[in-house]
Amino acid sequence: MVTSIASVCLSGSLTEKLHACAKAGFDGVEIMDADLTVAYESPEEIRALCQRLGLRIDMFQPFRDAEGVEDEVFEENLRRAREKFRTMNRLGADLMLVCSNAGTASIDDDQVAARQLGELADAAAEYGVRIAYEALAWGRYVSDYRHAWRLVQAADRPNLGTCLDSFHILSRGHDPAGIEQIEGEKIFFLQLADAPQLDMDLLSWSRHHRLFPGEGAFDLAQFLFHVLRAGYRGPLSLEVFNDTFRQTDVYRTAAHAQRSLTWLADQAAALDHRRQSILPAAQPPRAIDFVEIAGVDLAEVDHLMDQLGFAFRGRHRRKPVRLWSYGEARIILNEQPKLQTPKIAGLGLEVADSAPAAERAEALGAPPVFRNTSTGEQNLRGVSSPDGTEIFWNDQIGPDGWISEFEGGLAPNGDSGTIDHVNLSYPWQDFEEAVLFATSVLGLEATPAAEVPGPLGLVRSQVMHTADRIVRLPLNLAPPTAPVPPRHIALACDDIIAVAADARSRGLQFLAVPDNYYDDLAARFPLAPDFIHRLKDLDLLYDQDDAGEFIHFYTPTIGDFFLEMVERRGQYDGYGAPNAPVRLAAQRSLLS
Structure with missing residues (x-):
């Protein structure tokens, strides 16, 4: 070529x-x-x-x-x-x-x-x-x-x-x-x-x-x-x-x-059987293996994990790294002195074969990431995405893989949680490159872009996903003059009302939702007054379509990220887009 x-x-x-x-x-x-x-x-x-x-x-x-x-x-x-x-x-x-x-x-x-x-x-x-x-x-x-x-x-x-x-x-x-x-x-x-x-x-x-x-x-x-x-x-x-x-x-x-x-x-x-492929075959991920949060001091994040009911799975036997899990969802906390503000620094993806996935990424110009690995530790191959977020591929799934490197923690708590999606935000000049990286390197598909109103202008959102939608990466484009919104991890659970009540009893204060939202909710949907009252009491947000329902809440922002807990009912496949303006306005009010 x-x-x-x-x-x-x-x-x-x-x-x-x-x-x-x-x-x-x-x-x-x-x-x-x-x-x-x-x-x-x-x-x-x-x-x-x-x-x-x-x-x-x-x-x-x-x-x-x-x-x-x-x-x-x-x-x-x-x-x-x-x-x-x-x-x-x-x-x-x-x-x-x-x-x-x-x-x-x-x-x-x-x-x-x-x-x-x-x-x-x-x-x-x-x-x-x-x-x-x-x-x-x-x-x-x-x-x-x-x-x-x-x-x-x-x-x-x-x-x-x-x-x-x-x-x-x-x-x-x-x-x-x-x-x-x-x-x-x-x-x-x-x-x-x-x-x-x-x-x-x-x-x-x-x-x-x-x-x-x-x-x-x-x-x-x-x-x-x-x-x-x-x-x-x-x-x-x-x-x-x-x-x-x-x-x-x-x-x-x-x-x-x-x-x-x-x-x-x-x-x-x-498309042409007479021509050979230029790149190793794409390896669309089967699941999100882990999300890594990095920063100089992550004690506040540890406290948040505990309040949400995560299980502490231990410390890495050699590195200043900790592991928390919520069912199948795994979050790694990596203390790095060079990062003053905690942020989402890496994603682990489960694939059938990690070697061609990494080789394809490198052939497409993604620089390989050096990962300090000792004898007996799993060598996860990875690359740096254009914005610096590190991507790792794992084809050795199970207790004998990298999870075994963490010691002194508790057994999984039996919850059925998963990582529903990871929302990544970009400044105006980086968005198209992020879409191309997700398509070409990660083998994801793109949905048509949508726009949601925020307090500082329209936020453009485009979801990158696998064909089965097990892996979802919504990409958000900030308005040109607005600060880049924090990124977040959304975790799926089976009973969000119980999760929210338990977290509230542990002292977690969710992102506050204005009372006017619930008045509008009653006008939008024929919901039972007791149900709306319960949502309001717990600062829960709600959406529905012809396929099902979606209930979710947001934690306060720590550094450059926050968490979202979600419950999907029926075949609801969206992300609560009508509620995004409420979240964006609430987060901005905390910065004022």
């Missing part, structure tokens, strides 16, 4: 972008005209830098509004083009992207457009340049890749081919299967971008909301499958216009981009 990326995808100066692309492992780059224009380095210096970094310059782009115009206008376009061809010669680039004309002064005449494309290609040939013609989704008269291909055929020049861009094709709902009718050697270049499904004008959608593969709604694997079936053998290149990516750290974004291409190529290979 040969990879490339457009410089427009990244933040920083052109030289910063090139260094980041090389470090991330890209083979080549598309240099955006605007990036070169504002660079202080000459084209020759940029060319030399790319050579030192081992980067090819795959394409120079874009050249706009060239064809389908009056002849006197076209003569000026040829003059503009020749100046750019000279720049390309200095740069060492031999392929130019020409976009279909989007101007209002263009002519709806295929014969004129084809003739002018041919003359443009002839001028380019004088400089050793090839032309890749692309149908813009908002092109004035050429907005369909099949139309662009017909014009290339009509122009009939050896140095004129087409460029296929997934956004321009899929955003308009065009069938990509027709790509297989294009001669493979005439597909001069391929640009890839994902995007959320939005109802807005195509230009704004394209300029601000493109995503890396695996983060949006497009079926890019099927798209790429058709391109490869057509015989395309060039680089897989990313062209992603996104306001977030053009503000985030250039090295991290470049690594993020490379991960997306590796994942996409593997997905496309899986």
